[in-house]
Structures are given as C-alpha cells and as structure tokens.
Amino acid sequence: MSRIPFSPITINWTLTFRCNFNCRHCYSRPEKAPELPTEQVKEIMAKVAKYKVPFINYGGGEPLLRSDLFELTEYATGLGFNVSMNTNGFLLTQEKAALAKKSGFKTVGISIDSTRPEVHDDFRNTKGSHKKAVNAAKFLKKQGVRLTISSVICRINHTELEDLVRQARDLGAEQISLHNYKCAGMGFTNKDELDLTPEEWKEFYLSAIALRENATDIRISMDDPITATIHKAPDQAIVKGSTCGKLSLNIRANGDVTPCGFIPVVIGNLLTDDLKDLWDNSNILEKMRNKKPKEKCLTCKHYEDCLGGCTARAYATTGDFNSPDPHCWVAK
C-alpha cells in the first residue's frame, strides 16, 4: 500500500507504568507519568473511537495493576474496540480470567521467555513467575479467551526457539509473538549483556521463518522490518518498514501520544489534542513515514523493502530515525 490509513489501526496503550516485576529488558521501567483516572481514560477512548480505530492493546506497565481494568475494557468493547493486553500473568487468577472474558477481551498475551522456569524467573526478576504465567495461560484457555504467548528474544533464549513454540502450542496459544529485543529503557542499559549480534539475529530469523512456514497449528509472529532483507514481505503488505506511526500509535499513562512505546518522543496529548490532527499533521510522524537512507542504507539493495529496519532501535542508539538499524546484518 502506498498510503497511510486514515487513522491508526492499533492503539498500544500504557494504562500504567507501575509494575509488580522488574524485568531486565523492560522499556518502560524508567518511565514515570501520572496515571489518568478512569473517567479521563474513557474520555480518550471515546475520542479515539470517533476515528474507527479497530484495536486497542494494553501494554506497559502491568495492566492488571489497574483496578479499573475490566471496567475500562467493558467500556472500550462497547465503543466497538477489539481489546487485547500483554501481561506477565502473575496476577491473573481464575477469577480475573473470568472477568477478562466477561469484559470482552478478544485476546490476552502472556509473557513467557523460556521453557526453563529458572531462566524465565531470573530474566523477569521474580521467583515463581514462570509457573504463574503458565497457570494464567491455562485459566484463560478454560474461560475461552484467545491466548497469545509473547517471548522477548534475546541472549537467554535465542537458541530455544523450537521449545518456545512447542510450549506455546502445548498451552493452547493461537499465536506466539517473538518480540525483538529493543534497546529502550532497561533494554538500553542491559543491551551489552542481553542483545544479540547482527549475525545472531540473522541466524535466529532464518530459523524462525523456516519454522513459521511449516507451522499449521500456531501462528508465529515476528514483527521486525529487518526480516525484509531475508524474506520479502507479501505483495499485499500494507506498509513497509516499521509500522509505528503508520499503522499504530502509543498512548502513555497520562494521555501523551508517542509514535510507539519504544520511542519516547511525545507528539501530543489526547486530553487536549485531536487524534486525527496528530495523525495527519505531526512532523515526527511525517519524518518516520518518509525516512531517508543514511550510511550503509544509501547503497543497500534491501532499503526499499526494510526502509532502514526498526526506527525505534535506530533512534535509541543514535538519536536519528534515519540511521541504519543496529541489528542489521547486511554488510556495508
């Protein structure tokens, strides 16, 4: 597609920056912002609904720490949104799973980063968190809520891909989302320890793409524009490169809008600004949608497909949207 949709397809919404975990890769742990009360969140939801945004996904911050989570979800569902969330699952009891179903959650994503409990618990800095996450997945399945397993790919798990997929399949997940490591927040602080080398990323994605092509009973999702250098996106791909600011936006706990959760550049606030106005007229979004190749991208034959890779990673490491993705394995 050649044109940007008239409004975002997905709003990623950090309802809170609070979290019961202290994960080593967390992009949002250093973030601080006052949290909007229920009525103001609803007010923003109604404004967003006016522009027919089909999807809201809560991330953050642990969404289950908001006592009004299910009330908000019921309200959002009533406005026509398809609501999902990513949670570490620690607080997701049988009762909460029932409330998730009742309030209208279409999908719930549980973070599980390893099949080895001790590795997951260490990464998430919380003992017993693997067991709780597995239980949460089972509770959701019992309630008939669609389940996704999310795994942040990094040094601790990049060689256990097949086991991660098997674990997700055994838990009854419809999808496993293989999130690429982002050097934002704690992810930036710990990148030398946890991030992979460009060659390791290439090896990982080659394996993941091969696995995805043969997986019939589970979807393997890896939303990383850098894969366009080894696997051409289907012709009907809606946009090329990063989808942030082209298909999605991020709302922070205080109503601030950023292009994505990993790019801490505020383009407005939905308590006072109009979503469509920001979407159409933000200079920041315009720059992200019209990146200019730099350095090795200038002569790279893949540029028209990957558009420089992940804009968030480039920005986090160089402060420039146009810099080549630091994960890029294509030689100069």
Add this chain to the structure above:
Amino acid sequence: MRNIRRNPDIIWREEEEAREEALRAMERGGDASGDGTVLLVVSGMMHQLNLLGGEIWKLLDGIDEERLVDTLAMTFDVDRDTLSRDVRDFLIDLDRRGWLVHE
C-alpha cells in the same frame, strides 16, 4: 440462491479517504484499482481490497449474488456480464480464503 455474509471473525474498516479518491478517479475515467478502500485483519494479518472489492465486501451482510450485482451496477458503469463475472470470481476467491459465510 443462498445469501452471503462476511465471516464475523474478520475485523475490517472502510478507508473513507481512499474510497473518495478512488471514486473521483473513476469519475475522471482513471484507474481506481490502486489503493485499498477496505482494510481487513484476518488472523493477525492485514489485507486490503480495492474499490470494487471493497464495495462488494460492504454489501455482504446477507445478500444473494444477483442482488449484489444489481446493487453494484448502480455504481460501476460496466456491462452486466463483465460485472457478474468479476463479482463471481471475487466471491470464489473470498470463499476459498474462508472469509464468507453462506446462509
């Protein structure tokens, strides 16, 4: 003749601005088949339909094929046989993808 509906599991949205542009292009006699006027999300994957596909998609709320062609003929200035054939081919494609429900 059986009525046809969209698969209710598919999330979709009309791209109003793209549709208006495509209609204007068609009125000028230009190519209206480029940009998507309807976006669909199916099992996490996004797809788009061009102007004719999008207009068909919007009408699939319990309609039979003949009535569908009648309705489209009011918008698209093509001969009836061509329109019927295009609609039939499109419905076969949607059906093959599992995007339709037959009543």
